[in-house]
Amino acid sequence: MDERFMKKAIELAEKGGRNTYRNPRVGAVIVKNNRIIATGYHAKFGEKHAERMAIDHCAHPEELHDSTLYVTLEPCTHYGKQPPCVQAIIDSGIKRVVIGQLDPNPIVAHKGAAILKAHQIDVKMNCLTSEAESLNKHYNYFYRHKKPYIVLKQALSLDGKIAAKPGERTAITGKRANRFVHEERLGYQAILVGSGTVLADNPILLPSENSDYPPIRIIVDRSGKTLHFEAFKLFEHPEPIWIFTRSALQEKAPDHVKIIQTDDFSIPKIVDDIGQQGVQSIYVEGGAQIHHTFLQAHCYEEVITYLAPKLIGGTGLSAFSGNGMIDRETNLTFKSIERIGEDLRIVSERVK
């Protein structure tokens, strides 16, 4: 019975879609005598939490007394953009709380459940945990590992090339796959490329759809080759851009461009700096050298490969090209494969 109501809470949480941004998707269902008396979900970043929405939506608040709350994430205990949900639960008279997963966010972790118990509320933990966790894959990873979830995305010819030669823009995948990638970008908080990709492809690096929370476009550019703000299309769009560079600025950067001056270009350090800004996920779009250095540094969880039925041969640039070897112990396992238009989309995960 608990699982049935938790499933409903998970379905509600999904309605949050991408609008919860860096906050979790959360759903809540309140049940009295086996009947759902109220529901709620987190609909938008900064707005009411799921539990409070359900409590406030209850048509007959007196029914809350002695009811059971099913919530996909441990209720919060802090004053953030919203007041603490545990207080609303205690005040409402709810007597039992069933939780999908504990909150990995250290400001809440374990405290929510403990406070409820201290108020004589019966707490049941870990109901449909893996389903509840899959609502918030990047959020959970970010707080558990204290670093962003990283995906390396590449578009390859059948012989593993990303361009006809280094520095040359080459169309690899078809229209459908290109559209799919644009949409996929919306699922990440940052899109990262090396300066070579900006110079060769002059990309915009935005999702096709407008979003209240567009991914931050990040360029890793040691020598400052991209610091010509009239020259590249991505600067024409007002969504935020960060550039990690050693170079002193030659031109004044537009307001939406943040220059992060550094002498340390080790990938773990850059990833750490990005994570410190609260970015939970990064979609790394290449090119070959950046991907190679991320692989070498073991800074990735997934590789998403778009494979086109094209052959480039001879002078073609290989997908991972750089100095030094990639650790041979690094193994991937295929997670999924699907056809998108003329191309294949293959998701591989790192074997831990």
Ligand code: AOF
């Ligand atoms: C949500 N929605 O339904 C629940 C959350 O800044 P605040 O006040 O919105 O707090 C965000 C934190 O609250 C979030 O990281 C998580 O720990 C907790 N629970 N957050 O956005 C919800 N239940």
Ligand code: ZN
């Ligand atoms: Zn809350």
